[in-house]
Each structure stands twice: as C-alpha cells, then as structure tokens.
Amino acid sequence: MTQSNTAFSAKITMVKCPTCQSKVEWSEKNPFRPFCCKRCQLIDLGEWADEEKAIPGAPDMSDSDGWSEDMGY
Numbered sequence: 001m002t003q004s005n006t007a008f009s010a011k012i013t014m015v016k017c018p019t020c021q022s023k024v025e026w027s028e029k030n031p032f033r034p035f036c037c038k039r040c041q042l043i044d045l046g047e048w049a050d051e052e053k054a055i056p057g058a059p060d061m062s063d064s065d066g067w068s069e070d071m072g073y
C-alpha cells in the first residue's frame, strides 16, 4: 500500500518588525517584510531620517547686533 502524504499545512511565519517590534506575517502579501509597513521600512533604511533632517527654515544664528547702546559717555 502506498500512502501519499499530501498535507497542505499552511505555515505562517511570524517575524518581528525590526523597527516597531510588532508581529508581522512573513508572506507574499506583505511587500514590506520583515517590516510591518512602508513607514517602518523607510525608517530602517534611513530615508525617513533624511526626510526629517531636511527641515526648511532653520533658525539663522547670524550675529546681527542691531543694538548699539551709547553707554559710558
């Protein structure tokens, strides 16, 4: 007798998102694996940080001393 063991065991591999430590299903459905979402992927790649760094309108610390007090006269 021959036994054909065709067991379709859908194994779901769970991984931890390296960024936010939340459980993520490692599957074809998740294009951001092992990350849970695109945001976490960007954070890990450093792109997120780059965006955060580019803050427009940084305070200009120019030494424009408009105050001229005539003291000691």
Ligand SMILES: [Zn+2]
Pocket: 017, 018, 019, 020, 021, 022, 035, 036, 037, 040
């Ligand atoms: Zn995440």
